[in-house]
Amino acid sequence: MAVTPAGPAHDMTDTAPEFPMSRAARCPFDPPPALRELQEKGPLAKVRLWDGSEPWLVTRYAEQRAILADPRVSADTDRPGYPSKASSEAGEGKLSFIMMDDPEHARLRRMVTAPFAIKRIEALRPAVQRIVDGLIDDLLAGPQPADLVEAFALPLPSLVICELLGVPYDDHALFQENTRTMVRTTATPEARSAATREIAGYLSGQLAERFTEPRDDLLTGIAGRVTAGELTHGQAVEMALLLLIAGHETTANMIALGTAALLEHPDQLALLRDTDDPALIASAVEELLRYLHITHQGRRRAVTEDIEIAGQVIKAGEGVIMVNETGNRDPRVFDDPDRLDITRDARRHVAFGFGVHQCLGQPLARMELQVVYGTLYRRIPTLKFARALEDVKFKHDAFIYGIHELPVTW
Amino acid sequence: MKVELEADKCVASGQCVVAAMDVFDQDDDGIAVLLTEEVGDDRLDDVKEAIAVCPAAAIRLARP
Numbered sequence: 001m002a003v004t005p006a007g008p009a010h011d012m013t014d015t016a017p018e019f020p021m022s023r024a025a026r027c028p029f030d031p032p033p034a035l036r037e038l039q040e041k042g043p044l045a046k047v048r049l050w051d052g053s054e055p056w057l058v059t060r061y062a063e064q065r066a067i068l069a070d071p072r073v074s075a076d077t078d079r080p081g082y083p084s085k086a087s088s089e090a091g092e093g094k095l096s097f098i099m100m101d102d103p104e105h106a107r108l109r110r111m112v113t114a115p116f117a118i119k120r121i122e123a124l125r126p127a128v129q130r131i132v133d134g135l136i137d138d139l140l141a142g143p144q145p146a147d148l149v150e151a152f153a154l155p156l157p158s159l160v161i162c163e164l165l166g167v168p169y170d171d172h173a174l175f176q177e178n179t180r181t182m183v184r185t186t187a188t189p190e191a192r193s194a195a196t197r198e199i200a201g202y203l204s205g206q207l208a209e210r211f212t213e214p215r216d217d218l219l220t221g222i223a224g225r226v227t228a229g230e231l232t233h234g235q236a237v238e239m240a241l242l243l244l245i246a247g248h249e250t251t252a253n254m255i256a257l258g259t260a261a262l263l264e265h266p267d268q269l270a271l272l273r274d275t276d277d278p279a280l281i282a283s284a285v286e287e288l289l290r291y292l293h294i295t296h297q298g299r300r301r302a303v304t305e306d307i308e309i310a311g312q313v314i315k316a317g318e319g320v321i322m323v324n325e326t327g328n329r330d331p332r333v334f335d336d337p338d339r340l341d342i343t344r345d346a347r348r349h350v351a352f353g354f355g356v357h358q359c360l361g362q363p364l365a366r367m368e369l370q371v372v373y374g375t376l377y378r379r380i381p382t383l384k385f386a387r388a389l390e391d392v393k394f395k396h397d398a399f400i401y402g403i404h405e406l407p408v409t410w
Numbered sequence: 411m412k413v414e415l416e417a418d419k420c421v422a423s424g425q426c427v428v429a430a431m432d433v434f435d436q437d438d439d440g441i442a443v444l445l446t447e448e449v450g451d452d453r454l455d456d457v458k459e460a461i462a463v464c465p466a467a468a469i470r471l472a473r474p
């Protein structure tokens with residue numbers, strides 16, 4: 001190492017790299033090369049965000065899990081040091097409990113955990129299978145090429161979360177379009193808050209109907225909490241908004257991205273197509289969650305008390321970003337991590353996060369993906385890209401990674 | 411071996427149920443409950459998997 005001249009410890013060459021980083025154009029399924037380089041150097045690195053702030057990036061699996069499970073970090077976006085995703089993030093209000101800390105987080109979260117319990121989700125499997133079969137029938141009866149996102153990947157989770165919440169699916173254009181704006185990194189703050197307001201207004205109306213006309217749905221349950229004085233109307237709307245958005249946007253992208261990845265790995269696709277073993281299908285879902293990782297902006301927290309990790313003190317008031325896509329490709333945890341292998345045991349991945357904020361809807365997401373991956377390729381064995389992979393538009397410009405359009409033929 | 415569960419830490423992710431269906435279940439709110447406190451060697455690997463995936467570190471193994 002060169003002798004450091006007297007003067008400031010950090011010269012120009014030490015400037016923190018910008019985050020987020022770009023993926024290599026040829027590897028749309030792999031984490032950005034610059035992220036991997038940082039991971040090789042060590043578990044922690046400083047990065048620079050759009051607003052000039054310099055939070056810590058946590059690149060390795062063990063340190064990510066340790067910090068995500070640490071009560072000295074906060075998910076509250078208003079905390080000093082919280083690494084903000086974009087200028088449009090400010091001034092939007094909170095997306096319910098995912099932006100809160102315990103005990104309030106736990107109090108609100110527990111109000112909506114019941115429908116996501118494993119047995120309740122399993123009871124929905126036949127209905128989800130029927131929806132999947134119906135969508136595939138329609139796809140096969142329609143013209144080619146078809147956009148798999150529009151015809152299948154987006155409608156399925158939207159239909160399911162609408163059913164669960166009790167929101168009429170006929171209104172899907174309203175929430176799908178506004179969600180698209182809300183998750184676009186390039187949207188102006190005005191556009192983002194207008195989109196948020198529009199869906200919030202819509203859900204507020206839906207909730208209001210439940211006060212006079214209770215039904216057997218999740219919105220009625222949430223409305224009941226308002227009546228009982230446990231939630232304000234505003235908090236109830238935020239909660240409904242969170243469930244609606246998280247329920248369709250994430251799974252839709254996993255379906256499209258997972259299909260694209262499998263089409264690029266025909267040996268793995270063949271394994272899945274030729275099996276009806278639920279264990280192999282479940283293992284494929286875990287492996288694709290590990291391999292793809294759609295929440296590519298990292299899980300963000302503000303540190304509220306000094307934390308020592310990997311020999312470094314992260315101070316109160318500093319931000320931390322856990323980049324789970326490199327955590328899930330950490331060679332210390334997963335052998336040959338860049339190989340897509342649906343037979344491996346990938347269950348320890350951090351695609352749903354870790355700690356108290358770990359995804360609430362994961363049993364639902366898993367079940368939907370199991371039905372999809374277990375059905376789609378078996379029913380359409382000749383499924384292929386209608387376009388070269390280079391011409392498929394990936395969502396580099398969204399908070400949730402995925403594919404804008406996936407034209408396919410069969 | 412004895413399994414211990416700290417239910418007040420549980421965040422109702424359901425991961426333990428997926429990993430070891432005959433050891434863990436969930437109550438009406440999704441909070442984990444133990445179906446048995448003693449696990450034999452045949453179920454030890456599943457329980458260890460549940461411990462590894464539990465996001466709330468709510469599960470432990472204790473010597474009898």
Ligand code: SF4
Binds near residue numbers: 424467
């Ligand atoms: S895995 Fe942990 S957090 Fe999830 S349900 Fe079981 S005990 Fe609760």
